[in-house]
Amino acid sequence: xxAQIPEVRSTDELREKWMKPEVxxxxxxxxxxxxxxxxxxxxxxxxxxxxxxxxxxxGFEDFKHVLTRHEQGAIHAADGYxxxxxxxxxxxxxxxxxxxxxxxxxATAFMDSVPLVVITGNVISSxxxxxxxxxxxxxxxxxPITKHSYLVRDVEDLPxxxxxxxxxxxxxxxxxxxxxxxxxxxxxxxxxxxxxxxVTMRGYNPxxxxxxxxxxxxxxxxxxxKRPFILAGGGVVYSGGHEALYxxxxxxxxxxxxxxxGLGGFPSGHELWTGMPGxxxxxxxxxxxxxxxxxxxxxxxxxxxxxxxxxxxxPHAKIVHIDIDPxxxxxxxxxxxxxxxxxxxxxxxxxQDVKRAxxxxxxxxxxxxxxxxxxxxxxxxxxxxxPQWVVELLDETTKGxxxxxxxxxxxxxxxxxxxxxxxxxxxxxxxxxxxMGFGFPSAIGAQMANPDRLVISINGDGGMQMCSQxxxxxxxxxxxVKIVIINNQVLGMVRQWQELIYDNRYSHIDLAGSxxxxxxxxxxxxxxxxxxxxxxxxxxxxxxxxxxxxVVVEFVVSKxxxxxxxxxxxxxxxxxxxxxx
Amino acid sequence: xxxxxxxAVLVNDHPGVLQRVSGLFGRRGFNIxxxxxxxxxxxxxxxxxxxTIGDENNLExxxxxxxxxxxxxxxxxxxxxxxxxxxxxxxxxxAEPPQRPEIMGVVETFRAAVVDVGTTSLIVQVIGDTEKIxxxxxxxxxxxxRELTRTGVTAMIRGNA
Numbered sequence: 001x002x003a004q005i006p007e008v009r010s011t012d013e014l015r016e017k018w019m020k021p022e023v024x025x026x027x028x029x030x031x032x033x034x035x036x037x038x039x040x041x042x043x044x045x046x047x048x049x050x051x052x053x054x055x056x057x058x059g060f061e062d063f064k065h066v067l068t069r070h071e072q073g074a075i076h077a078a079d080g081y082x083x084x085x086x087x088x089x090x091x092x093x094x095x096x097x098x099x100x101x102x103x104x105x106x107a108t109a110f111m112d113s114v115p116l117v118v119i120t121g122n123v124i125s126s127x128x129x130x131x132x133x134x135x136x137x138x139x140x141x142x143x144p145i146t147k148h149s150y151l152v153r154d155v156e157d158l159p160x161x162x163x164x165x166x167x168x169x170x171x172x173x174x175x176x177x178x179x180x181x182x183x184x185x186x187x188x189x190x191x192x193x194x195x196x197x198x199v200t201m202r203g204y205n206p207x208x209x210x211x212x213x214x215x216x217x218x219x220x221x222x223x224x225x226k227r228p229f230i231l232a233g234g235g236v237v238y239s240g241g242h243e244a245l246y247x248x249x250x251x252x253x254x255x256x257x258x259x260x261x262g263l264g265g266f267p268s269g270h271e272l273w274t275g276m277p278g279x280x281x282x283x284x285x286x287x288x289x290x291x292x293x294x295x296x297x298x299x300x301x302x303x304x305x306x307x308x309x310x311x312x313x314x315p316h317a318k319i320v321h322i323d324i325d326p327x328x329x330x331x332x333x334x335x336x337x338x339x340x341x342x343x344x345x346x347x348x349x350x351x352q353d354v355k356r357a358x359x360x361x362x363x364x365x366x367x368x369x370x371x372x373x374x375x376x377x378x379x380x381x382x383x384x385x386x387p388q389w390v391v392e393l394l395d396e397t398t399k400g401x402x403x404x405x406x407x408x409x410x411x412x413x414x415x416x417x418x419x420x421x422x423x424x425x426x427x428x429x430x431x432x433x434x435x436m437g438f439g440f441p442s443a444i445g446a447q448m449a450n451p452d453r454l455v456i457s458i459n460g461d462g463g464m465q466m467c468s469q470x471x472x473x474x475x476x477x478x479x480x481v482k483i484v485i486i487n488n489q490v491l492g493m494v495r496q497w498q499e500l501i502y503d504n505r506y507s508h509i510d511l512a513g514s515x516x517x518x519x520x521x522x523x524x525x526x527x528x529x530x531x532x533x534x535x536x537x538x539x540x541x542x543x544x545x546x547x548x549x550x551v552v553v554e555f556v557v558s559k560x561x562x563x564x565x566x567x568x569x570x571x572x573x574x575x576x577x578x579x580x581x
Numbered sequence: 582x583x584x585x586x587x588x589a590v591l592v593n594d595h596p597g598v599l600q601r602v603s604g605l606f607g608r609r610g611f612n613i614x615x616x617x618x619x620x621x622x623x624x625x626x627x628x629x630x631x632x633t634i635g636d637e638n639n640l641e642x643x644x645x646x647x648x649x650x651x652x653x654x655x656x657x658x659x660x661x662x663x664x665x666x667x668x669x670x671x672x673x674x675x676a677e678p679p680q681r682p683e684i685m686g687v688v689e690t691f692r693a694a695v696v697d698v699g700t701t702s703l704i705v706q707v708i709g710d711t712e713k714i715x716x717x718x719x720x721x722x723x724x725x726x727r728e729l730t731r732t733g734v735t736a737m738i739r740g741n742a
């Protein structure tokens with residue numbers, strides 16, 4: 001199955017033609033510079049302040065431009081593109097409301113360290129600061145949620161700025177970089193000299209290689225540890241360190257958990273893998289963290305959803321923290337062995353002389369016992385569809401091989417728990433910010449980056465309605481995303497908290513008034529299917545898989561289902577509610 | 582233990598850098614007691630001197646978070662070494678002719694200077710460390726302070742370092 005996404009016509013010949021030094025406008029400089037950075041797909045929405053840029057794009061086919069129906073759709077799509085490909089995602093929006101509509105998506109990418117270059121237009125330079133029509137100080141607004149930002153003041157700076165922006169976005173701890181281009185700058189002309197060389201910036205030198213002394217300390221600690229445990233996060237995926245991690249585990253035979261963003265960074269079928277940790281993690285992972293005497297944190301940042309109550313987290317463990325961002329080390333959890341460096345580089349160096357953790361045999365047996373005794377479980381039913389069963393159906397029929405994107409809420413946790421990820425960049429979800437509305441548009445980006453792979457977007461009935469307008473994109477571009485809606489007719493995760501923590505006081509969670517999702521899909525020209533029991537579910541899902549284009553499949557599931565296990569806020573992670581399995 | 586820390590931050594002299602730095606303090610919940618900015622010895626770079634209150638972990642986080650800003654070139658913890666720190670204050674104090682000799686006495690003792698004389702007031706300029714300025718203000722208070730402005734601390738490590 002392959003997406004019918006139009007091929008871009010960029011060839012070396014064309015590239016050579018575009019890249020000649022020439023006097024051109026800021027807008028043309030932007031397009032040519034994007035090509036130089038290897039961009040093949042841009043998500044955007046035109047408006048007054050970016051009209052010169054869009055004018056330059058008229059008839060321009062060297063990269064694909066996807067016109068979304070909302071700027072939020074554009075930036076989440078660019079984010080999904082980046083997460084699923086490892087390349088920098090690019091989106092363009094106009095000034096004022098166009099730019100401010102990107103804020104949620106920029107914050108989402110920032111929290112999860114996703115490389116984006118976000119291009120916004122602004123009013124002409126002389127009008128900046130006058131509260132001109134559609135003016136917003138977007139560099140000011142986004143300062144706390146970007147890795148860096150630029151307001152372009154001179155067209156001559158534009159090639160350098162774009163080159164730097166891509167460098168900053170995709171090196172070190174990755175993140176979104178914003179370039180704000182006033183309208184007169186996009187119209188001004190200058191001699192364009194292509195920028196290709198290495199970037200040197202005095203204030204920006206991410207440390208890639210670790211300190212050897214610290215590595216030796218870790219090797220020693222592994223030899224001495226009786227209960228070692230690995231906590232691996234998104235940094236493994238982002239650095240491309242998954243193979244090095246596999247090798248590290250193969251050599252040391254240390255049991256391993258992967259965080260929500262680390263899913264896929266280590267094969268889920270592996271004997272030493274214990275599932276996700278934290279608030280909705282496995283019994284095994286949480287017990288293992290709490291009882292370990294050596295906790296090796298690799299490319300994860302001790303988020304509060306992972307640690308639970310910090311005071312009492314991993315109380316017996318010597319803590320090792322491997323991270324490219326020095327500021328993460330010691331931020332939440334005091335660290336005994338800090339290792340600053342790129343996860344892949346660190347693991348490859350470690351693998352040269354690390355040995356099997358020989359004193360941990362009893363510990364490995366203990367972990368296996370927990371895994372066998374307390375796996376994820378739920379009470380299945382023959383009368384209503386259980387959401388966990390639906391995810392298992394998706395997993396079985398695709399053998400864990402799809403790219404799965406999710407929105408935020410219960411369905412996200414069930415997807416994380418019951419879909420078995422075996423390769424990196426096959427899991428796209430909003431972790432740090434927990435952004436509803438992310439799931440569906442991010443799948444469009446993931447599919448654009450991977451035209452030949454099956455992309456499944458799992459959404460709740462709440463989040464689907466936050467960006468459902470992007471169904472139009474799937475229809476007109478024939479982007480064959482399989483859009484799953486787990487419909488329980490309420491804001492499920494909020495309902496769960498209200499049930500467990502707020503004494504069954506179900507305040508404003510009823511999503512009555514939702515559209516008929518099948519008809520909604522059809523209104524956009526997308527096939528829509530619905531299932532209310534297992535038989536229908538199997539049939540509908542198979543039909544979705546057999547259909548070449550985009551399909552919406554609504555699974556109407558039990559309203560009362562909760563996500564278990566659960567660690568409530570203020571508890572340590574071994575104090576888990578296990579549900580009534 | 583909560584202590585006062587003085588840090589110097591060498592930054593690119595670009596528009597918006599002060600906003601980035603002060604915004605970082607606000608967002609991360611770090612406290613700014615005073616902040617001064619001006620040119621440095623190198624063209625294109627400014628030096629900020631920031632006085633902040635917090636414990637040791639706090640200071641470490643501040644340094645690390647500052648280094649994450651692309652426009653930050655160098656962060657130096659001045660208070661970890663012997664340093665010279667100075668602040669300037671101007672105090673407009675109520676001064677009818679009969680009080681003036683007394684006020685002049687205070688000014689001389691502190692090696693401060695009178696930089697403006699009005700019919701019923703004087704502007705006193707005082708330079709020194711924060712404690713000295715605090716003391717001067719205390720002594721002038723009884724005469725009636727009409728207006729007071731302080732620059733915040735700027736500082737340097739002693740010696741050749």
